[in-house]
Amino acid sequence: MTWVQNLLSGVLIGAALIFMGFGVIGMFRLRNFYARILISAKVDTVGFLTMMAGIMVSAGFSFFSLKLGLITALVLLTNPIATHAIARSAHRSGYQVKRGPKDD
Amino acid sequence: MLTVVLAVLSFFGLVVMLRILLGPTVWDRLLGLNLIASKILVAIVILARLMDLAFLLDIALVYAVLGFLGTILMARFIEKRGGI
Numbered sequence: 046m047t048w049v050q051n052l053l054s055g056v057l058i059g060a061a062l063i064f065m066g067f068g069v070i071g072m073f074r075l076r077n078f079y080a081r082i083l084i085s086a087k088v089d090t091v092g093f094l095t096m097m098a099g100i101m102v103s104a105g106f107s108f109f110s111l112k113l114g115l116i117t118a119l120v121l122l123t124n125p126i127a128t129h130a131i132a133r134s135a136h137r138s139g140y141q142v143k144r145g146p147k148d149d
Numbered sequence: 150m151l152t153v154v155l156a157v158l159s160f161f162g163l164v165v166m167l168r169i170l171l172g173p174t175v176w177d178r179l180l181g182l183n184l185i186a187s188k189i190l191v192a193i194v195i196l197a198r199l200m201d202l203a204f205l206l207d208i209a210l211v212y213a214v215l216g217f218l219g220t221i222l223m224a225r226f227i228e229k230r231g232g233i
Contacts, residue, residue, distance in 0.1 A: 100194060138227065
């Protein structure tokens with residue numbers, strides 16, 4: 046691997062870890078469920094995307110990164126749908142959240 | 150370098166597992182399950198990259214589809230309170 050590939054994939058994977066860290070922190074700091082699901086699912090999908098880009102860069106042009114592109118496209122499509130299904134099932138089951146002073 | 154990433158990922162997985170245990174509502178648990186599934190998916194891809202075996206990616210692909218289906222069905226099951 047050329048050093049450019051190495052550097053770029055390292056930067057991308059580092060950024061992906063930071064995104065995933067934010068996703069995990071978001072799971073704990075946010076008070077009610079709806080805020081939590083909005084933030085952590087979105088940030089986690091972005092972290093996943095960045096990580097896949099980093100590994101694709103480090104793998105270079107090969108069937109490996111072609112397959113990785115397929116997985117990335119699939120997850121980019123399905124992760125928001127799964128999160129929407131969870132939030133809808135919570136909303137439909139009448140899960141109300143009382144708006145605290147800090148929630149606005 | 151990728152092994153460090155694997156260690157950090159498993160730490161994140163444990164922390165999310167803590168949220169699954171603590172989660173007040175069942176939907177928090179479902180959300181935590183969804184997050185852990187995507188962490189495991191990334192771990193499989195990193196292992197495929199480390200061992201340089203391309204067929205591991207097929208496992209990751211199947212895992213992504215099954216994780217998605219599981220989450221969708223569980224959400225529906227909870228929403229309909231058992232009567233799918």
